[in-house]
Amino acid sequence: MAKKTAKKKQATTLDFSKYVRWFWMTFLGGVLAVILIFLLASWGVFGELPDHTQLENPSTHLATEIISSDAKTIGKFYLKDNRTPVDYSELPQHLVDALIATEDARYRDHSGIDAVGTLRAFFFLGKRGGASTISQQLARQLFVGVASKSTISRLTQKFKEWIIATRLERQYTKEEIIAMYFNIYDFGNNADGIRSASSIYFNKEPRDLSLKESAMLVGMFKNSSLYNPRRNSVGVKNRRNVVLGQMGKYNYITETIKDSLQSTELDIKYTPQSHRDGIATYFRAYLNKFMKDWIKNNPKQNGEKYNLYNDGLKIYTTIDSRMQKYAEAAVQKHMPRLQAEFDNQNTPKRNPTAPFLELDKSEIDKLLNDAMKRGERWRILKEKGKTDKEIKASFYKPTEMTVFKWKDGKASEVDTIMKPIDSMRYYKSFLHPGMMSMDPLTGHVKAWVGGMNYRHFQYDHVKQGKRQVGSTFKPFVYATAIDQLHLSPCDTLPRQQITIEANKFGNPEPWTTKNSDGRYDGSLTLKAALANSVNTITARLMDKVGPQPVIDMAKRLGVEEDILAVPSIALGTEILSVYEMVAAYSTFANKGVYNKPVMVTRIEDKNGTILYQFTPESRDVLSEEVSYVTVNLMQGVTESGSGQRLRHNWASKVPVYKEIITGYPYGFDNPIAGKTGTTQNQSDGWFMGMVPNLVTGVWVGAEDRAAHFKTITYGQGASMALPIWGMYMKSCYEDAELGISKGNFEKPNDLSIKVDCSKRDEDALIDSNPVDELKDVLDF
Incomplete structure (x- = not known):
């Protein structure tokens, strides 16, 4: 019996050992299987695995970041991964x-x-x-x-x-x-x-x-x-x-x-976030081209090209996000009001050829046909193999589209059905702005508004667009005369007409100019003449110095466009950009030293390594004295000329005008130099405004010069462009952190030219009779 029990215990022990053995075999087999699987996976049996280098630098697409001078991200460049x-x-x-x-x-x-x-x-x-x-x-x-x-x-x-x-x-x-x-x-x-x-x-x-x-x-x-x-x-x-x-x-x-x-x-x-939304859209479009040019000429160390959309570059710009927002807000506030008046004057009943003036049907048809062939629709259909006849016919078929519209004073979109040819005419009726603001002391561009809505209007009116500058060119003539002849703002010249003879400066025919107010009596100081934009006195200065020295002056001031050497350039027949004009005016504010506009201060890669750092480009153009005297002349524009609507204190000298300007929105009382500009037929309105540490230029006009206001009431720079400058500067001054100057322009210690001619300026103010001018704008 005892033997049977012992044998049974031995069998049980053997059976249990078998289970233990199977357990450890299974466990170890599982561990070995896991190890084997890990080894097989690491050897690439199940597919390639990243190596040490790939783990160190995972392949991810990083957008290029655009950073403002106040350390805000104002946009990005990316294709898929933002x-x-x-x-x-x-x-x-x-x-x-x-x-x-x-x-x-x-x-x-x-x-x-x-x-x-x-x-x-x-x-x-x-x-x-x-x-x-x-x-x-x-x-x-x-x-x-x-x-x-x-x-x-x-x-x-x-x-x-x-x-x-x-x-x-x-x-x-x-x-x-x-x-x-x-x-x-x-x-x-x-x-x-x-x-x-x-x-x-x-x-x-x-x-x-x-x-x-x-x-x-x-x-x-x-x-x-x-x-x-x-x-x-x-x-x-x-x-x-x-x-x-x-x-x-x-x-x-x-x-x-x-x-x-x-x-x-x-x-x-x-x-x-997209390339067509957010702030500084037109600036970002310019920057895109700038970066592509930079990438083309600056490869990586291994010879590869940087990818603007995937490499995570950081672009540090001079744009101030706050000033950019103020500039865009000023445009968004003024343009719908101006457009509403333009539309009111260009109804089919008032103007059968709306929005064009002084064009007959054949001229309008030619203008629209030319626009067809320049458009995106024509290009796309041409690439698809369509004939010119087929493409043109497509412009006369109703099509679903989304169009831009000002609604309740704001930009909006409207879904509609319209013939493409009618949409072209519709868009020809819009007025467009261009605006740039720059620190003259550094050349840093602080705000850039190339239009009113990048989603619908992608043409940039800051650098890409060039238009006649009108009277904003006159300070170049005055500066040349002061530089060559040592003239004073207090010097007087007769207002009567002058004819510059044929061939005197290479012009084929005699040239005689007129004054817009039709007055040719008496004399005016140079300061009063510039303030009131008297053409005949500017022509007299041109007769004294000649057109070539004026052109040379403009070139040194940063004008890039070629200018024909004829006397009529004195009145602003040149076609220039807002970018060029702001750079030129900044030279006056910077004591005669030209600074090339700067938009990008540095570029870094994703690791913070500096790839590019800008080098300032500057040159001496004028003496401090000539620059200061020219600025002093332009201060007269805002004190007693077309820019005086920026003020509230000038009426104290002429009490009868107080009622007219009560409640006018700007009320600046600090020193401001500037110049308005209005081209022939009121096609272009300009205002260039300066304080010691900020120069801002504004242009407003339609895409085609044949679309314009009929009269000077609304079609002048003081009505079209100046309000944008005024609203922008008011916002800048309300933001004390920006530090925009309200002080005087610095006077040279060795100033020898007389600039204090206040008594004569006061006489000029009475003589210029700005009452009608102010009524026009206040009615608006």
Whole structure:
């Protein structure tokens, strides 16, 4: 009996040993299988894995960032990925907490693979949550991609994720991995990465996100296509509340805070980012060309070319985002008012050839036909092999389109059905602005407004567009005369007509000019003559110095366009850009030293290495004395000439005018130098305005010079362009941080030319009788 019992115990022991042996064999076999799978994956059997270099420099597309002088991002260049990376230090703690609580609660405790989560997912087949850590999700985003639905593909992907995740954990700190994860994710609506997402959904930098905003963005990690705030606000809110619940579960926030935030709305402030939206759109278009030219001539060290859209360059510009906004706001406020009056004067009843004046039907048809052939529609159809006849016929077929319109004083779009030829005529009726503002002391361009709406009007009226400058050219004539003849603003010349004989300066015919007011009696000081833009006195100065010295002066002042050496240039027949005019006037404000306009101060690569740094380009053009005297002359324009509507104090000298200017919106009482300009037939309106540390030029006109105001009432620079300058400067002065000067222009110590002729200026003010001029503008 005892032997039987012993044998039974021995058999039981042997049976148990067998199970133990099988257990260890299975366990070790599993371990070896996992090791083998890892080895096979690392050898590339399941597909290529990133090497050390790729892990160090993951291949992600980074947008080029455009940064203002006040350190604001004013735009980006990108094709597909609008991504600008941020450091971990720029992420608010509650954003990081929300991610860890929702996606990987044991993130701080594992090395890329969460063993607890993996076993849980294995035993419960994923019904109690997945096992992907933040590191694995980053590996999938950077290197693995989304697998197909087959089991083999999913297992292969998981093995690759595990390997890459552990490598990432060895390569980077926990903080760096979190920053990379936030930077790589596509949040939809061109929001690539957390910085773009913060800006597009909340108009904020990541560091400024609130707790509930952070929770919403983290909630989008589950599926940004499904949880899109623009299309599925209810689902996004529910998902955000799940994130807040997870933060409460892991004690990142209290129950009270969780409950209060879960009851709030999303409060989205959707701010789309595209090449045609945002501020400084025309400047960004100029910058795009600047960068392409720079890239062409500045390759990388390995000989490759930089990619403007993928390499994450940083472009530091001179544009001040605040001043840019003020400039754009001034344009947006003035242009619809001016356009409304233009439309009122150009109804078919008042003007059968609207919007054109002085053109017959054949001339209008030719103008529109020429415009057809220059347009995008013609180019596209031509590339498709259409004949000229077929293309032209297409312009007369009604087509669905979206057109620009001023509505209730704001830019808007209207969906309509219109013949393309009618849309062309419609767009020919619009007045357009061009405006540039520059610090004359440095050459830094602070604001650039090339038009009123880049989405519909992409032609830049700052540098690309050139128009007749009218009387804004006269200071170049006066400066030449002062430089050569040592004239004083107090010197007088007769107002009567003068004829410059044929061939005197190479002009083929005699040249006689007229004054717009028809007056030719008496004499005026040079200061009063420039203030009132008296043509005959400017012609007399031209007769004294000749056109070539004036052209030479203009060239030294920064005018790039070739100018024909004829006397009529004295009245502004030249076709120049706002860019050239602002640079030239800045020379006067900068004591005779020309600074080439600067738009880009430096360019850096994504690592902060400086690739380009601008070198100032300057030259002496005039003496301090001549520059100061010229500026003094132009101060008369705002004291007693067409620019005096910027003032409120001049009427104290002439009490009868007080009632007319009561409540006029500008009220500047500081020194301002400037010049208005109006071209023939009121086609172009200009105002150039200067204070000691800021020069701003404004042009307004239609695309074609045949579209213009019928009378000088609205068709002068003082009505078309000056109000934009006034509103812009008023905003700049209200922002004390900008430091825009209200002081005097600095007088040279050795000034020998007399500039104090106030008694004569006062007489000129009475003589010029600006009452009608002010009535015109105040009626507007």
